[in-house]
Amino acid sequence: MWRSSLVLCCTLLLGGCSDSSSPSQPGTADPPTLYYYTWSDYADPEIIAEFETSRGVRVVVDTFSSNEELLAKVQTGMTGYDVVVPSDFMAGIMGRLGFLAELDHNRIPHVQDLESHLTELPFDPNQRFAIPYLWGTVGIGYNAEVITDVPTSWDVLWDSQYSGRISMLNDQREVLGLALRALGHSLNSRDPHIIRQAKDRLIVQKPLVKAYTSEQFDQLLVSGEVVLAHAWGGPVARAMREQPSIRYAIPQEGGTIWTDCLAVLSSSHNKELAMDFINYLLHEPVALLTSQRLLFASANRHVRSQLPPEIRDNIAVYPPDEILSRMEWMEDVQEATREYDRAWIELKVH
Numbered sequence: 001m002w003r004s005s006l007v008l009c010c011t012l013l014l015g016g017c018s019d020s021s022s023p024s025q026p027g028t029a030d031p032p033t034l035y036y037y038t039w040s041d042y043a044d045p046e047i048i049a050e051f052e053t054s055r056g057v058r059v060v061v062d063t064f065s066s067n068e069e070l071l072a073k074v075q076t077g078m079t080g081y082d083v084v085v086p087s088d089f090m091a092g093i094m095g096r097l098g099f100l101a102e103l104d105h106n107r108i109p110h111v112q113d114l115e116s117h118l119t120e121l122p123f124d125p126n127q128r129f130a131i132p133y134l135w136g137t138v139g140i141g142y143n144a145e146v147i148t149d150v151p152t153s154w155d156v157l158w159d160s161q162y163s164g165r166i167s168m169l170n171d172q173r174e175v176l177g178l179a180l181r182a183l184g185h186s187l188n189s190r191d192p193h194i195i196r197q198a199k200d201r202l203i204v205q206k207p208l209v210k211a212y213t214s215e216q217f218d219q220l221l222v223s224g225e226v227v228l229a230h231a232w233g234g235p236v237a238r239a240m241r242e243q244p245s246i247r248y249a250i251p252q253e254g255g256t257i258w259t260d261c262l263a264v265l266s267s268s269h270n271k272e273l274a275m276d277f278i279n280y281l282l283h284e285p286v287a288l289l290t291s292q293r294l295l296f297a298s299a300n301r302h303v304r305s306q307l308p309p310e311i312r313d314n315i316a317v318y319p320p321d322e323i324l325s326r327m328e329w330m331e332d333v334q335e336a337t338r339e340y341d342r343a344w345i346e347l348k349v350h
Helices: 002-014 045-055 067-075 088-096 109-113 154-158 172-182 192-208 217-223 233-242 271-282 284-294 334-349
Strands: 033-039 058-064 130-143 166-168 209-212 228-232 246-249 256-264
Touching: 033 271, 045 058, 045 271, 045 284, 058 067, 067 088, 088 130, 088 256, 109 271, 130 154, 130 217, 130 233, 130 271, 130 284, 154 172, 154 192, 154 228, 166 217, 172 192, 172 228, 172 334, 192 209, 192 334, 209 217, 217 228, 217 233, 228 233, 233 246, 256 271, 271 284
Parallel strands: 033 058, 166 209, 166 228
Antiparallel strands: 130 228, 130 246, 130 256
């Protein structure tokens, strides 16, 4: 069923292509190549293949595991990538540094389909450089067979009775942001003293932590190796499919609301094709398949109503408005980034 839906969406989206965009025949020139740099689990081979077939192009996928890795790679100036997927605050940084091309919305008409709360974000209020793609929250994944009371505070991640059974994201801003919120501060604090306080609290917690991981915490939850995980909601929702005792909670102190964005590098030599690819990924049938697979909320507002109730009513995927009101967008802290870098290094080497 997914396959037929995807073929239909490509027909609707790309059916007006001329013969010149059909796949290359033997003996002809190599097809245009699009280089896509994205998060490690975001690129679905079938979705990529349908775009390649429909447009007569080749898509080369490379992956990263953190925003800092993405920025470092782009800063080398040797990437050759066209489309990248920075998170909100990183899109702001990359736009400010001149790494992102200005988008032509005429080539991306599905920008009009965004969820209302994603249309005027502080890092790029008019989607000039980046368009929201997937979104969600950061909270606590936990095993209800062990943690019988719903966690209401980040403080549970400092509870020594769970020593060695706690995982934290391997993400500088998320980990320090959690500690800042637990201390009653903004996760975007620029005060060096407050950032050091957060780092010191994390150093106290470190002996309790089994792993700092952004890619394996869901499987650690499923296997029972950890019972508490600092986590993005989507992987926790996927873990629920394997282990029914897994739950997700967002503490009363609040935390991060995030969106990963689609953007075109200013160095791209295929900007028009890149924007066509972004529009394809935002097209409702394709976005629906992506959300069903990853269990992240789609930025396309039409997707939510088409998802089965067990997905759209799962707070790990689509949190209710009263939870969203407690969440905070991560921002580009500019010169204070040095303080976060220093705190993260000190935590890791301690």
